[in-house]
Amino acid sequence: MVDRALISIKQLVGFAHLVDSGRRRGQRVGYAQSGAADWISFQLSNALVGNSVDGPVIEVMLGSIAFKAEADLVLAVGCVMATSSQQLSIEIDGVQSKINQGISVRRNQNIVIRNDNSVNYFYIALAAKINGHLLFGSVCTVPREKTKTHNNVLAVNQILKGEAIDNVRRGKLRSLFSNKELINETVKKVRALQDYVNMGTEVLFFQFCYQHMDFDFIQKQRFTNSEYRIGKEAGKMGIKLQGPPILTQRRALLSEGICLGAIQISAEGQPMILLNDRQTLGGYPKIGVIGSVDCARIAQKSMGSIIRFESKDVDMLRTRRLLTNSLIQSIRDILSK
Amino acid sequence: MMRSELSFSSVGESAILVAFYRETSQNLATRNQLISIFTRQLLNVSPQWLLDVLPSFDTLLVNYNDAMIDRFGVISFLSALVTEEVVTNQKDFESKQHCIPVFFGRPTEDSPFDLDKILVQKNIDEEQFIRDYVDISYRIYAIGFLPNFAYCGEISEHLSMPRLPSPRSFVPKGAVAIADRQTAIYPQNSAGGWNILGYTPVTHEFGGQIQFDVGDELVFEPISHQRFMAMNE
Numbered sequence: 001m002v003d004r005a006l007i008s009i010k011q012l013v014g015f016a017h018l019v020d021s022g023r024r025r026g027q028r029v030g031y032a033q034s035g036a037a038d039w040i041s042f043q044l045s046n047a048l049v050g051n052s053v054d055g056p057v058i059e060v061m062l063g064s065i066a067f068k069a070e071a072d073l074v075l076a077v078g079c080v081m082a083t084s085s086q087q088l089s090i091e092i093d094g095v096q097s098k099i100n101q102g103i104s105v106r107r108n109q110n111i112v113i114r115n116d117n118s119v120n121y122f123y124i125a126l127a128a129k130i131n132g133h134l135l136f137g138s139v140c141t142v143p144r145e146k147t148k149t150h151n152n153v154l155a156v157n158q159i160l161k162g163e164a165i166d167n168v169r170r171g172k173l174r175s176l177f178s179n180k181e182l183i184n185e186t187v188k189k190v191r192a193l194q195d196y197v198n199m200g201t202e203v204l205f206f207q208f209c210y211q212h213m214d215f216d217f218i219q220k221q222r223f224t225n226s227e228y229r230i231g232k233e234a235g236k237m238g239i240k241l242q243g244p245p246i247l248t249q250r251r252a253l254l255s256e257g258i259c260l261g262a263i264q265i266s267a268e269g270q271p272m273i274l275l276n277d278r279q280t281l282g283g284y285p286k287i288g289v290i291g292s293v294d295c296a297r298i299a300q301k302s303m304g305s306i307i308r309f310e311s312k313d314v315d316m317l318r319t320r321r322l323l324t325n326s327l328i329q330s331i332r333d334i335l336s337k
Numbered sequence: 338m339m340r341s342e343l344s345f346s347s348v349g350e351s352a353i354l355v356a357f358y359r360e361t362s363q364n365l366a367t368r369n370q371l372i373s374i375f376t377r378q379l380l381n382v383s384p385q386w387l388l389d390v391l392p393s394f395d396t397l398l399v400n401y402n403d404a405m406i407d408r409f410g411v412i413s414f415l416s417a418l419v420t421e422e423v424v425t426n427q428k429d430f431e432s433k434q435h436c437i438p439v440f441f442g443r444p445t446e447d448s449p450f451d452l453d454k455i456l457v458q459k460n461i462d463e464e465q466f467i468r469d470y471v472d473i474s475y476r477i478y479a480i481g482f483l484p485n486f487a488y489c490g491e492i493s494e495h496l497s498m499p500r501l502p503s504p505r506s507f508v509p510k511g512a513v514a515i516a517d518r519q520t521a522i523y524p525q526n527s528a529g530g531w532n533i534l535g536y537t538p539v540t541h542e543f544g545g546q547i548q549f550d551v552g553d554e555l556v557f558e559p560i561s562h563q564r565f566m567a568m569n570e
Contacts (some may be wrong), residue, residue, distance in 0.1 A: 027391045028376070029549065030484040033400075145484055146525055209348045254365075255479055255488070257391030257398025259352040281393055281481030289349035318350035318403055325404060 002163035005070035006128055009158045010110070014063015018132045018139040018152040019123075021054040026136035027280045031147075033260065034140035035276045037061075037236050037299040038080070038121045039292065040197055040324055044190070045078025045125035047332035048102045050165075050173060056132055056139045058124040058154065061236075065124075066112040069105045071164050074127035074173045076102045079119050080197050081300045087118045100190045101183070102335070104174045119300050127173065130162040142236075142277045176335060186334055193327040197293065202305075204294040205312040205320065206263060210286035214250035215265075222246060223287060223309060228271060230298075230305045236277040238264075239298060241307070245269025248285055255281040261290040263309075275299060291317030293324050343419060345412045348398070351388075353411050355397040368395035369478050373432075373552030378418055386411070392551045393479040394488075434474070434554045435547055437522065439513050440565035441467050441535035449505055449512070451532040455498055467559055469493055470534065475520060475555045483524055485543040489555050491518040504530030511536045513557070538568035 009016070019042065022035025036042030036059055043053040057078075058065075077099045082088035090097045091112045097103055099122075105111060115122060132139035132152045141149040154160070164170070176182050208220070215223070228243035246269045258264070262274045264284045271287070275295060290298070291312070298307065342361045348354045355375070357368050376392040379399070386405040391398040401411050441463070443450045456463055475489035482488075492515055500516045505528060508514070512523040514531035523529060524543045539547065560568075 023389075025389055026484075027389045027398075027400075028480060028551065029544065030480045030482065030486050033389065144527070147484070207347070207349060209346060210354070254394035254396075255481065256356075256393045256396040257354070259349050259354075259398060259400065261349055279482055280391055281479055289352075291350055314347045314350055314408065318407070321350055321403065 001131060002129070003131060003161045004163060005159045006073065006126055006130065006162050006164060007067045007111075007160050008070055009065065009067050009154050009156050009160070011066035011112075012063065012154065012156050013065075014115075015061045016058055016063070016065055016154040017141050018056050018130065018154075019059040020056045020138050020140060022140060022276065023136035023138040027257070030280055031136060031145065032142045032277045032280060034138065034142050034236075036121075036123065037276055038123075038296040040193070040296045040328070041078040041080045041121065042123045043078075043328045044080060044100065044193065044331065045076045045123040047328050047335075048076035048078060048100070048186070049074050049125050049127040050102075050169075050332065050335040051125055051127060053328060053332065055125075056130045057126075058160075060113070060115070060122050060124065062117065062120055064112075064114045066110065069107055069109045069111065070159065072107050072167075072170060073105050073164055074102060074170055074177075075105060075111075076100070076125050077113055077122055078125065079122040080194050081119050081297070082122065083194060083198070087116055088122055089114050100194075101186065102173065102177050104170070104177055118302070120302065121300060126162075126164070127170065128162045128164040130160060173335065176337075182334060182337070186331060189327065189331045189334070193324070193331070196327060197297065197324065201297070202307050203310050204290050204298060204307055205317060206261075206288045206290040206294070206309050207314045207317060208288045208311055209314070210262065210288065211248070211250060211253065212287050214248045214285055215246060215287055219246050219248065220287075223271075224311055227306050227308055230301055230303050230307065232303060234303060236275055236299070238272050238274040238278055239301075241271045241273070243270070246271065246287065250285050253283045253285055255283040258282045258286070259289060260292060261295045262286045263288050263290065273298060291320055293317075293320045345415055347408045350408075351401055351403040353399045353401070353408065353415065355399065355415060357395055365395060365478075366476060369476065370552060372397050373550070375419065376551065379415070382418065384414065393481070432552045432554055433548075433550065434556065435549065436556050436558055437513075437537050438539060438560040438564070438568065439471075439535045439537050439557045440560050440562055442562060444536050444562070444565060444569070448509060448536065449507075449533055450535075451498075451501075451514075452534045455532060455534075459495070461495075466496065469496055470520075471557045471559060477549055477551055477553045477555060478519075479551060480549055483527055485524040485549055487521055487549045487553075487555065489520050492520050494518065498532045500530040501532065504528050508533065509536070511538060511540045513537055536565065538565050
């Protein structure tokens with residue numbers, strides 16, 4: 001394993017750690033699925049530097065970061081929900097650069113990324129093989145689990161190690177990044193992805209499933225016709241919502257597996273959307289599941305945001321995911337030209 | 338028989354929930370056994386699209402890669418697996434047995450402990466309670482809440498206790514506890530609302546030498562404070 005310094009962290013506000021697409025086969029012994037909260041921005045950042053879309057990147061949560069390049073590098077800062085440099089900006093040695101675009105940096109250059117907190121997560125992908133502890137094939141860390149992947153949580157002065165792509169590949173990417181035609185094509189495709197993902201921002205598409213039969217017609221109508229506000233308790237485990245209560249007579253429920261995006265209804269009738277770091281099992285009734293595209297969207301929403309639920313067929317949710325995948329793939333394809 | 342009692346339903350675009358219909362005639366232990374056999378059969382075959390399996394009391398959540406297969410493909414695969422494998426292999430199913438040493442007391446003065454209060458409330462002497470508790474070989478119905486936290490059951494009706502009115506903010510790892518008719522071991526320090534009967538010194542082996550699985554059996558062996566301290570070093 002090549003173990004060369006890639007970057008060193010100089011400043012950090014918030015929380016930063018390595019993430020990928022999540023763990024495989026750990027849930028049956030109680031380990032959370034985990035994975036990047038906004039998987040679309042995570043995959044986009046990887047695509048922009050020509051990586052496999054599932055490889056490890058840095059996830060910065062609720063904050064900003066500054067680091068120094070310890071080698072000549074190609075990197076990208078990905079955040080689909082950030083559409084202006086006021087929201088999320090990147091400077092290289094004091095010169096403004098662009099997010100959602102591949103960038104080439106030299107050793108010893110300083111990179112500062114500032115987030116005005118209108119997004120919760122952004123992703124830094126390096127064209128490199130990043131070394132991190134693995135658990136169930138993943139670098140992800142879930143704080144409550146206290147596993148050895150805790151070393152993948154980044155701190156000031158920490159040096160991230162791994163193997164950067166070779167000079168030939170880096171040179172090829174640099175020449176692509178200076179090709180105006182290709183840049184325009186990338187910008188256009190990123191914008192298409194942003195337009196698609198950010199369309200109808202307050203509406204979340206979901207499927208009625210799990211114990212939805214235990215909620216009567218009136219409760220279901222109330223659920224889809226009401227507005228809900230994101231409360232204080234929101235994070236990678238899940239997001240608690242506040243709004244008109246949804247009631248059911250169903251009480252006793254044997255704990256069962258909870259999938260990504262499940263909408264659990266508390267005893268008081270308030271919905272909670274369960275995300276990547278959720279506990280594996282739960283015994284509260286669930287009225288449905290939001291699609292994975294909307295999991296990424298709601299993860300980025302701040303406290304106080306208003307959302308609504310719109311019922312869709314499960315095949316519609318899948319179509320949205322496949323279309324998002326293909327938009328990301330089309331960006332990656334540009335770099336393989 | 339079994340296939341007609343199982344339902345396969347989509348929960349989101351990349352998971353199928355396998356569950357028994359409510360009118361099933363099977364009791365919980367049988368349902369749990371069929372789920373654990375089915376889980377192992379599915380893992381043995383491990384189709385490429387299978388991302389994760391999450392068995393619980395009487396359900397199985399199957400996560401799949403929806404870029405490789407659609408829900409109809411997964412459901413027909415699972416239906417075929419039920420008829421071909423689970424019923425025929427039910428008799429051959431063998432579960433592991435784990436023997437867990439437990440000190441029924443406080444290892445240190447400040448260790449949280451509820452057994453003394455339970456004995457008063459139930460008007461039962463300590464020896465009798467411990468004997469009745471360890472007399473049963475418990476089944477692991479599900480693993481979750483924390484890594485390696487095994488929900489086991491069922492403890493005798495006369496020993497059962499509801500959860501604490503409000504959970505403790507700190508339960509030390511190794512605490513052996515009960516809630517309703519379930520029992521479990523806290524594999525690491527955490528918050529928790531179950532009634533603590535004692536402590537085991539072997540939590541460091543969970544996930545290593547001791548690999549819990551749904552369907553396994555757990556037996557508890559009472560040990561002295563002295564032995565607990567020696568094993569805990």
